[in-house]
Amino acid sequence: MLSNIKNKINTKEAKLCVVGLGYVGLPLAVQFAKAGFKVTGIDISEDRVNQLNKGENYIRDINDKELRILIDSGSLKATTDYSVISEMDAISICVPTPLSKLKDPDVSYIQSSIDEIVNYIHPGLLLVLESTTYPGTTRELILPALLNSGAKVGEDLFLCFSPERIDPGNETFNIKNTPKVIGGVTKECGNLGAELYKKITDEVVIVSSPESAEMVKLLENTFRSVNIGLVNEIAIMCEKLKVNAWEVIDAAATKPFGFMKFTPGPGLGGHCIP
DSSP states (O other): OHHHHHHHHHTTOOEEEEEOOSTTHHHHHHHHHHTTOEEEEEOSOHHHHHHHHTTOOOOTTSOHHHHHHHHHHTSEEEESOGGGGGGOSEEEEOOOOOBOTTSOBOOHHHHHHHHHHTTSOOTTEEEEEOSOOOTTHIIIIIHHHHHTTTOOBTTTEEEEEOOOOOOTTOSSOOTTTSOEEEEESSHHHHHHHHHHHTTTOSOEEEESOHHHHHHHHHHHHHHHHHHHHHHHHHHHHHHHTTOOHHHHHHHHTTOSSSOOOOOOOSOSOSSSOO
């Protein structure tokens, strides 16, 4: 089973599915399609699906002409119908994970996606969760649903977590040149997931478990959050002291070790740092 799906990935005969066609999912689907795979995207928005199937772009980071070529060639298509999963070899889940009104992680989109996916899983399927979430989600939320189907994860079904690292609007770093972290429920799962992502990115970093991969994303976001908050506090302090904050930051950035430059701004914000 494992060798069969590996062979399909390496020959690019594997049929891929991306669940969630937003600012994370659509660029991923496009990247896989550009690499030579047949890709089907699933989204609950009929308007978004219809727009995409007409070759109409709604994500700024994607080239309009490239998208139309992929749609017209049949390399990429979209649907609202989860039953297509019965024909797929690998699925990447890229659904939103906002905060609830109580500021708790809202994994309802992941849960609803899994509830649909389990109806169509089959031997040889690889599932990769990319949505930003708390450490433990992959094992606590997705794994039991797969086990309840009677599947043997690591033998006839494969499960990983690989945090998305999309930076919307960044013209320097993209999916291809940003290292991809991946952790599998078993070693076999992680290796298979890495095999797939090696087709679209220059470097894949395998960690020991999905929890480690989930924690990587939490660390990255926390690091960024703390330092954005810190530099804004420093800017306020500098203003009170009548010191030029930008001069201070630029001078501090000349230190070749132990310092990473952050600049003052409007504060925290974004999908992953709400």
